[in-house]
Amino acid sequence: MNTLPVNWLTEGLLDFEYKKYLLLAYLQAAKAEFGKQRLYPIFSDLIMHYRNLRQVKEHKQLVYEKFPQRISRADFEKLELVYEKIVQDDETMEQIEEIIQYATPLFGQALEEGKELYDFVERHLEITPVGITPIYHNEGYLFLESLPGRETLVYSYLITVFENTYEKYRGIQTQHLQTVRRGLTLTHEHLKIQLIKERKELPNPATFAAVSTLPVPLEQSLLPIAKRSLVKYVTRMAA
Template structure:
């Protein structure tokens, strides 16, 4: 999928019809991905583009600074150059404002489409712990089982906390461990015991299962949503 440049509004030819063509071409690919339940990286890119356009709309200084300079003069030696912002042109400013006014509701429309797909998939995830949980649930294993097969994908996870003066953010890092086949005789509890035997540095790891009957792309959709869902689930189990 072709990406949309971060500076797509101000780079290259600044013309409403041209930018409209570029934007609609990009959003067509995004919509095709959403229709095929391929959410990432399209959804995260879309959020970034939307925030950038709104920031430019709300702060014209950002718009001014995003434009390149145009050389307007030099002294006889060529050592002192004079530049001015291309945005001094009133016509360009009008084109930019028209592009932004057109783009913002379109980004909102496609973000809503992506969120609808995201919420549907998230609602079809079933999360539960396996075995006795340790006091520290910030590190352990995530078992991911989806679709009609019996394969269970196992990931090691580690939760982190990022803080700023106003609030805390939780993040998650995952590393693929391997594939186990779940069966009547090889339950999730047995898979956990097998993991403990193989990786003795975690004698009682926090272990969670995320199941879904949906057969959807793993890397582009299920794993990113499962990771976020696990962060929310673990946070919800913490004492207030």
């Protein structure tokens, strides 16, 4: 897939037509991904680029927290030094602002399309607890299914909470344990009992089933949306 460098705004040839070419090629690739019902990683990249453009436009500075985790602090500081020099150059800044003015609404449109796809998939995903849910539900098992198939993907999950100066974030880590083919005798409840017998480290695990009625790509849409939906579900339970 065609990608857009994190520092596309400042690196390489600082020319409006050139930047426009890069941007349109990237957005066309994003639209093609959405057409195949693939949301990630393109949707999170779009969000990052859009937030960065808005930040530059409003404050003429870059903010480390707006960049994805794959950008190291050292890499960011180099980028910030380059940008500081650009801001001090009025003529260069004029070109940057022209690119920002052109790019911002296009990113907004692409994000809206991605959000519509996200909401569509989420509306067709139902999360339900399996058996009795313990008081502690930040760790346990997730059963993921896509109808009309009969396969169940079994994951362990761990929800973590971390904070910065302004916000509290919840992240989720999952590990695929097995894929089972369920029948009439192997219900979600029976599957949970099997896991408890086989994996002694979680004697009383919170367990949830996420069932989708849409046949969407697993890695690019179903799993990431199921993970985010589970975090929201568990957060509501804790409120």
